[in-house]
Amino acid sequence: MTTNKNMITKLAKLSFSALLGFGVMVSAQAAPTPTNPTNPTIIQSKPIFFGDGGEYPFSSAVRVGNTLYMSGQIGFKDGKLIKGGIKAETKQALDNINGVLLQYGYQKSDLVKCMAMLTDMDDFGDFNEVYKTELNKPYPVRSAFGVASLAANASVEIECIAAK
Structure with missing residues (x-):
């Protein structure tokens, strides 16, 4: 029950942040209480950009308040797309996401x-199989799209948001 409450709090923060725009975060105190009769506290937070895409024009992540927005990850390792198909690429993309999370002080449970973007929706079952082994319940909310192509001829790209 506590885990679900934590996830709901994270999602509420994320939703308020999205509604109010980049640079604004709402505290976990979502409603007035007898000890705090005021409305939620709005805290201004300037975006902090992390890493860079090397020769590509993007940051690896941006933190606004306690929310970390990560660039999409494909199955790159040592500068090249790994071989092995959708399962191997999904595992590597999730490993890359975990690396970004850890680098900036987050963990998988903060997702x-x-x-997910897949170049072949027939791979959806194999993608889900790996996804379920790499992440734990309660799973983050998720969208999945079929796309025509991805960078480096990847089969899958995964983009995530984490919040504390």
């Missing part, structure tokens, strides 16, 4: 939203 609140993931978006």
